[in-house]
Amino acid sequence: VKLEDLGEFGLIARLARGCIVAPERVVVDIGDDCAATENAGGRLRLVTTDLLIERVHFLRRAITPKQLGAKAMAVNLSDIAAMGGRPLDAFVSLALPDDLSVEYVEALYDGLREMSAAFGVNILGGDTTASLADLVISIALTGEVERERMLRRRGARPGDRIWVTGTLGDAAAGLDAILQQRAELPEAAPLVARHLGPQPHVAAGRVIAESGLGHAMLDLSDGLSSDLRHLCEASGVGCVVDASALPISPALRTYAERFGLDPIRLALDGGEDYVLCVAGDAGLGAALGAAGHSAFAIGEIRAEPTRWVQRADGERHPLLPRGFDHLRCRDAG
Amino acid sequence: VKLEDLGEFGLIARLARGCIVAPERVVVDIGDDCAATENAGGRLRLVTTDLLIERVHFLRRAITPKQLGAKAMAVNLSDIAAMGGRPLDAFVSLALPDDLSVEYVEALYDGLREMSAAFGVNILGGDTTASLADLVISIALTGEVERERMLRRRGARPGDRIWVTGTLGDAAAGLDAILQQRAELPEAAPLVARHLGPQPHVAAGRVIAESGLGHAMLDLSDGLSSDLRHLCEASGVGCVVDASALPISPALRTYAERFGLDPIRLALDGGEDYVLCVAGDAGLGAALGAAGHSAFAIGEIRAEPTRWVQRADGERHPLLPRGFDHLRCRDAG
Numbered sequence: 001v002k003l004e005d006l007g008e009f010g011l012i013a014r015l016a017r018g019c020i021v022a023p024e025r026v027v028v029d030i031g032d033d034c035a036a037t038e039n040a041g042g043r044l045r046l047v048t049t050d051l052l053i054e055r056v057h058f059l060r061r062a063i064t065p066k067q068l069g070a071k072a073m074a075v076n077l078s079d080i081a082a083m084g085g086r087p088l089d090a091f092v093s094l095a096l097p098d099d100l101s102v103e104y105v106e107a108l109y110d111g112l113r114e115m116s117a118a119f120g121v122n123i124l125g126g127d128t129t130a131s132l133a134d135l136v137i138s139i140a141l142t143g144e145v146e147r148e149r150m151l152r153r154r155g156a157r158p159g160d161r162i163w164v165t166g167t168l169g170d171a172a173a174g175l176d177a178i179l180q181q182r183a184e185l186p187e188a189a190p191l192v193a194r195h196l197g198p199q200p201h202v203a204a205g206r207v208i209a210e211s212g213l214g215h216a217m218l219d220l221s222d223g224l225s226s227d228l229r230h231l232c233e234a235s236g237v238g239c240v241v242d243a244s245a246l247p248i249s250p251a252l253r254t255y256a257e258r259f260g261l262d263p264i265r266l267a268l269d270g271g272e273d274y275v276l277c278v279a280g281d282a283g284l285g286a287a288l289g290a291a292g293h294s295a296f297a298i299g300e301i302r303a304e305p306t307r308w309v310q311r312a313d314g315e316r317h318p319l320l321p322r323g324f325d326h327l328r329c330r331d332a333g
Numbered sequence: 334v335k336l337e338d339l340g341e342f343g344l345i346a347r348l349a350r351g352c353i354v355a356p357e358r359v360v361v362d363i364g365d366d367c368a369a370t371e372n373a374g375g376r377l378r379l380v381t382t383d384l385l386i387e388r389v390h391f392l393r394r395a396i397t398p399k400q401l402g403a404k405a406m407a408v409n410l411s412d413i414a415a416m417g418g419r420p421l422d423a424f425v426s427l428a429l430p431d432d433l434s435v436e437y438v439e440a441l442y443d444g445l446r447e448m449s450a451a452f453g454v455n456i457l458g459g460d461t462t463a464s465l466a467d468l469v470i471s472i473a474l475t476g477e478v479e480r481e482r483m484l485r486r487r488g489a490r491p492g493d494r495i496w497v498t499g500t501l502g503d504a505a506a507g508l509d510a511i512l513q514q515r516a517e518l519p520e521a522a523p524l525v526a527r528h529l530g531p532q533p534h535v536a537a538g539r540v541i542a543e544s545g546l547g548h549a550m551l552d553l554s555d556g557l558s559s560d561l562r563h564l565c566e567a568s569g570v571g572c573v574v575d576a577s578a579l580p581i582s583p584a585l586r587t588y589a590e591r592f593g594l595d596p597i598r599l600a601l602d603g604g605e606d607y608v609l610c611v612a613g614d615a616g617l618g619a620a621l622g623a624a625g626h627s628a629f630a631i632g633e634i635r636a637e638p639t640r641w642v643q644r645a646d647g648e649r650h651p652l653l654p655r656g657f658d659h660l661r662c663r664d665a666g
Contacts, residue, residue: 041373133466140473
């Protein structure tokens with residue numbers, strides 16, 4: 001059996017067997033955005049980890065070290081946000097190739113520090129070592145959430161509205177602009193910024209958790225079509241996404257038109273949006289809006305466990321996961 | 334400035350600046366075996382992380398995947414042991430090169446699981462991704478320790494005896510045997526086993542913590558001469574190590590004699606012993622012995638901040654750190 005045939009999720013399912021030997025303290029294990037464990041004082045402890053490898057997740061020439069550091073921290077913060085949690089402390093491990101300058105590493109750390117400090121997160125350590133080939137960034141981030149407020153991927157109910165907390169597809173178009181040598185065009189700038197500088201929706205996640213109106217949540221990292229599959233399968237439900245309701249930014253609309261791309265396709269399948277996707281009550285939009293956050297209703301949860309996208313002409317197509325599998329294909333940026 | 338000129342510890346000192354934005358919950362930050370943070374219920378929360386990179390920390394042909402998994406987990410458990418803590422939950426991130434088989438990854442996980450299960454530790458998740466070059470293993474391990482029992486690198490007092498919980502230099506001789514193509518010799522077998530299969534001294538660490546007789550502790554990973562420097566500098570003290578008291582295993586003595594190596598040198602400078610080194614009362618040896626653990630008194634803490642090794646002939650030499658700096662040199666195994 002080859003790794004690429006099994007895929008990331010097939011492999012994880014195999015490896016997860018027998019990993020829990022002390023189940024009494026485990027609330028959420030493998031398969032959600034964070035693990036959650038029992039803790040004194042009624043708050044669950046959250047942990048998320050993320051491993052970024054040069055040439056697989058980023059190209060050194062396509063992102064500044066400061067942007068890279070900030071992005072590496074942001075994607076972990078987004079996982080804490082996805083559980084409705086508050087981030088606490090980060091642990092950063094770096095494997096540094098010989099040809100890297102001290103200035104590069106310091107700029108990388110500037111980005112890490114700025115992003116973590118903006119969310120009250122300490123960087124408390126980690127490991128620094130050499131690498132003979134690629135730059136490696138490994139982050140573990142802790143957080144906490146009140147037990148009764150935590151949101152998981154499971155829990156979506158038929159009739160729930162599906163909300164997202166920001167526009168979709170911008171980061172994917174930004175990656176396209178970088179790969180197609182169009183990053184310098186003025187209309188590409190906001191898209192490239194979304195790709196290189198994602199902002200984790202931690203505050204929106206807290207509003208959703210505290211509202212009590214959300215039933216299931218995750219952050220969009222692999223792409224809406226893949227991530228909605230995760231949420232629906234974990235919840236044992238299906239969904240219908242309304243293509244005409246997908247929030248497309250003016251910048252994406254302009255860029256897609258100019259270069260003959262389908263903005264709906266980018267919004268459905270493009271990865272690295274790092275907005276929250278939550279299934280819950282119709283009142284969630286107002287709760288988010290009142291707190292100053294964006295909220296777009298993009299569809300509905302259905303009891304029947306199939307996933308559809310409804311186009312403007314009324315026709316329904318299966319919502320196939322075309323997002324990112326880390327063992328099956330590679331991106332860059 | 335080049336990374337190798339600055340070295341691992343110089344770089345960490347630069348990067349650590351400004352990393353703490355919420356000091357109120359931090360008890361131990363960068364520079365100890367684990368970070369420790371406040372937690373509800375009077376117990377501190379410990380976190381340690383370790384990043385293993387192929388060709389820097391291991392060679393795939395020199396260690397079986399199961400041994401590699403077990404060792405990767407063991408070195409993190411050893412860091413929890415070094416604070417006197419109990420390990421709780423592990424998070425394992427892997428970057429997998431294309432040419433790796435599913436069987437290799439499953440055997441790696443068998444090793445991870447067996448070692449963690451032996452200490453009641455769950456594997457609760459992590460990240461699995463591709464790598465274009467080297468296999469990367471990143472582990473974050475949580476633990477806990479009663480606030481008043483925690484042992485740090487700082488705290489050693491003049492007059493303290495220096496104890497180690499196992500023989501020294503075996504792992505370094507085992508690495509030598511592998512590199513010199515002598516791993517198949519019968520006399521090398523126990524040394525190679527110490528190099529490939531370190532056993533973390535978690536139970537001994539708990540005995541030391543609960544005895545209240547220890548003042549400062551760390552685990553020996555870089556080599557006694559380097560690690561004692563860390564302990565002495567953190568404590569603002571010096572030490573004298575008695576060369577004739579260093580615990581040398583019969584296997585190391587035989588191997589060193591046959592191949593013209595100095596066993597004292599290997600015990601002083603060889604890395605990856607993964608035994609505990611603790612400065613404390615004279616009664617520590619009896620406390621460890623009563624609980625079934627080894628304890629060897631190898632020297633004494635002195636007020637004067639210099640470090641010496643006293644040879645059998647009574648002559649004193651400076652105890653220079655000749656251990657491992659991860660940015661200055663590379664080992665393999």
